[in-house]
Amino acid sequence: MKKIIVYMLLAVSSILFSQELVKVTLNVSAPSLNDTSKIYVSGNIAALGNWQPNKIQLENKYNKIWSITINVKKGSRLEFKFTKGSWATEALGQDSTIPRNTVVTPIHDTTVNATILNWRDNADIKVKGQVTGKVFYHKGFIIDGLKPRDIFVWLPPNYDEQREKHFPVFYMHDGQNLIDPRTSNTFIDWQVDETADSLIKNGDVEPFIIVGINNTDNRAAEYNNTPLGKLYERLVVEKIKPFIDSHYRTLTDAKNTAVGGSSMGGLISMIFAWDYPNVFSKAACFSPAFKFQGFAYTEVVEKDNSNKKDLTIYIDNGGIGLETVLQPGVDEMIRVLKAKGYIEGKDFDVYIEKLAEHNEAAWAKRAWRPMKLFFGKN
Numbered sequence: 001m002k003k004i005i006v007y008m009l010l011a012v013s014s015i016l017f018s019q020e021l022v023k024v025t026l027n028v029s030a031p032s033l034n035d036t037s038k039i040y041v042s043g044n045i046a047a048l049g050n051w052q053p054n055k056i057q058l059e060n061k062y063n064k065i066w067s068i069t070i071n072v073k074k075g076s077r078l079e080f081k082f083t084k085g086s087w088a089t090e091a092l093g094q095d096s097t098i099p100r101n102t103v104v105t106p107i108h109d110t111t112v113n114a115t116i117l118n119w120r121d122n123a124d125i126k127v128k129g130q131v132t133g134k135v136f137y138h139k140g141f142i143i144d145g146l147k148p149r150d151i152f153v154w155l156p157p158n159y160d161e162q163r164e165k166h167f168p169v170f171y172m173h174d175g176q177n178l179i180d181p182r183t184s185n186t187f188i189d190w191q192v193d194e195t196a197d198s199l200i201k202n203g204d205v206e207p208f209i210i211v212g213i214n215n216t217d218n219r220a221a222e223y224n225n226t227p228l229g230k231l232y233e234r235l236v237v238e239k240i241k242p243f244i245d246s247h248y249r250t251l252t253d254a255k256n257t258a259v260g261g262s263s264m265g266g267l268i269s270m271i272f273a274w275d276y277p278n279v280f281s282k283a284a285c286f287s288p289a290f291k292f293q294g295f296a297y298t299e300v301v302e303k304d305n306s307n308k309k310d311l312t313i314y315i316d317n318g319g320i321g322l323e324t325v326l327q328p329g330v331d332e333m334i335r336v337l338k339a340k341g342y343i344e345g346k347d348f349d350v351y352i353e354k355l356a357e358h359n360e361a362a363w364a365k366r367a368w369r370p371m372k373l374f375f376g377k378n
Contacts (some may be wrong), residue, residue, distance in 0.1 A: 020074040022106050028058060028066045028082055029115040032122075039066040043080030043101075044322060046293065047072060050220050054085040078104045079322060084119060086217065087185045092118040098186045103321070129181035132193040133157065138243070143235040146228065147216045151175060151240060153248060154193050156200050156207035166249045168208040168375055171236065171280070173223065173261030173268060175212030177360050184360060191364045199368060205375040211244055215265075223264035225271055225297055233272060237279055258374045260284030260314075262363050263326075267297060270313065270333075274301060277309040284314045284370035286363050287322070291329030298332045301340070308341050313348035314370040318356030327352075349373055 028039055039058045042049045047070040049055035058066035072078065079101040082091040093099040096118050104112060134155045141149045152175055156167060172192065176183040179193040192210055199205045213236065221228040245252045259272045259280045266288030273283035290297050317323050317330050334350060342348055351369055356362040 021071045022074045023069055023109045024072055024078065024104065024106050025067065025069040025109075025111045026058065026080075027061075027111065027113045029064060029113070030066065031064055031115075032117060032119070033064065033084075035060060035064065038085060040083050040085055041068060041080050042083055043078060044325075045072065045076070045078065048078065048080050050293070052217065052220055053083040053087050053090070054217060072106065075105060075107055077321075077325070078106070080104075082114065082116060084121070087120075089119055089121045090185070091116040092120055092123055094118065096123040098188075101321070129189060129191075131180050132197050134159065135179065135193070141235060141239050141243070143231060143239055145231045146222070146235055147218060149216070149235060149240070150214045152179065152212045153244065154179060154196070154210040154212070155248070156209065157197060158207070159209075159249075162207075163249075165207075166251045168206065168256035168258070169211060169244060169250050170208055170258045170260065170371070170374065171211045171213065171241070172259070173213055173215065173265035174219075175214040178210070178212045186360055188360045189364070190360055190367055192367050195364070195367045196371060199371055199375075203377065205371055206377060208371075208375045209244075209248060209250060211240070213240065220264060223261070223268040224295070225267075225300060229268060229271065232268070233275060236272070237276055241279070254278050254281040254310075258282035258284065258370070260286070260370060262286035262288075263322075263358065264289050266290075266316075267292075270297065273311050273313065274304070274309070277311055281310060282312045282314075282370075282374045284316070284374070286316045286366070287318060287326055287358055288315065288330065288333070289326060290333045292326065296329070296332070298329060298336050301333065302336045311342075311347060312374065313337070313342075314373055315348060315350045316366055316369065317352050318358060318362055319352065319354035320357045322358040323356065326358075 026041055040054055041056050041058060042051050042053045058068045061067045081101055083089050094117055136153045139150045172178055177185060178190045181187050181189045196210060200207045218228060222232040244250060257280050259269045261269045266285035267290060269283045270285050270288060273280045315330060317327055337348055344350060
């Protein structure tokens with residue numbers, strides 16, 4: 001009986017520890033800004049804005065010091081950055097480079113002091129990289145309830161010469177980050193233009209078109225199973241895809257139409273394919289937020305009693321930082337898919353890169369994998 005009591009006490013103490021709150025204070029010194037400037041923190045939990053760059057504002061305390069104090073669970077992992085309200089005004093390092101996320105795991109009340117000398121919107125930044133291939137830009141796709149959306153269209157080599165040929169299409173989210181380092185949040189792009197160009201020229205895949213769809217500052221809601229997410233699906237299905245099919249030589253059927261993205265973009269890619277399997281038969285889900293901060297799309301899939309969908313799903317995750325937080329959702333989605341009759345290696349593929357982080361540079365290294373899976377000649 002004594003042992004049982006001890007075990008119960010240990011369990012209760014563990015629960016209390018996990019629920020205990022600590023205070024985290026963030027102080028930012030920004031000598032280049034005036035006292036009317038606004039500074040925001042953007043990070044990986046709701047108290048830090050769920051990576052929205054203009055949601056959690058710091059208070060201007062005194063003498064160009066901005067500050068905020070939040071309560072978080074003891075021992076929770078925090079990742080965050082600072083902005084002036086958008087990713088285009090993100091704080092830079094002293095050498096004018098995009099810094100890594102600040103990571104804090106507080107086990108007691110903690111204060112983080114940061115000094116920011118450079119901001120992205122007024123720094124003389126030299127960005128390495130280029131856009132490879134022929135790209136067209138189209139602006140202002142709209143549907144009631146959503147902000148206007150810009151897209152780019154990347155055409156495969158020899159598109160103009162092969163005038164009788166029609167091509168598969170790969171729709172990808174977060175278009176700003178895909179082909180041009182100058183527009184990427186981190187000045188590092190996915191390099192999908194170079195990757196696709198090389199795969200096509202080497203004969204590893206059939207030529208295909210890439211459509212990059214830009215995000216907005218409503219990204220978190222639009223890339224989720226929300227009313228805005230449903231509107232975003234409709235925008236792509238009812239507005240963008242018909243435009244692409246009417247202006248470019250595409251193979252319009254679901255068998256030749258793929259969708260992909262990372263993080264929340266990985267989640268919405270799965271949602272696209274699950275909701276519209278007659279439009280998108282392939283989904284690339286990099287570092288997908290299948291189960292994250294109280295939300296679980298795995299439950300939606302599990303409770304869906306519809307017939308087995310004709311899909312090819314690529315699921316990909318890293319193993320460092322936020323990737324470890326997302327892995328349980330990846331594992332659960334794999335379990336759910338198998339339980340519903342989907343076969344790994346046939347209906348879906350899984351790739352885990354244990355040394356990969358949650359960023360564009362990491363996804364760029366693995367972008368070839370779904371391209372070969374979706375469009376490979378073998």
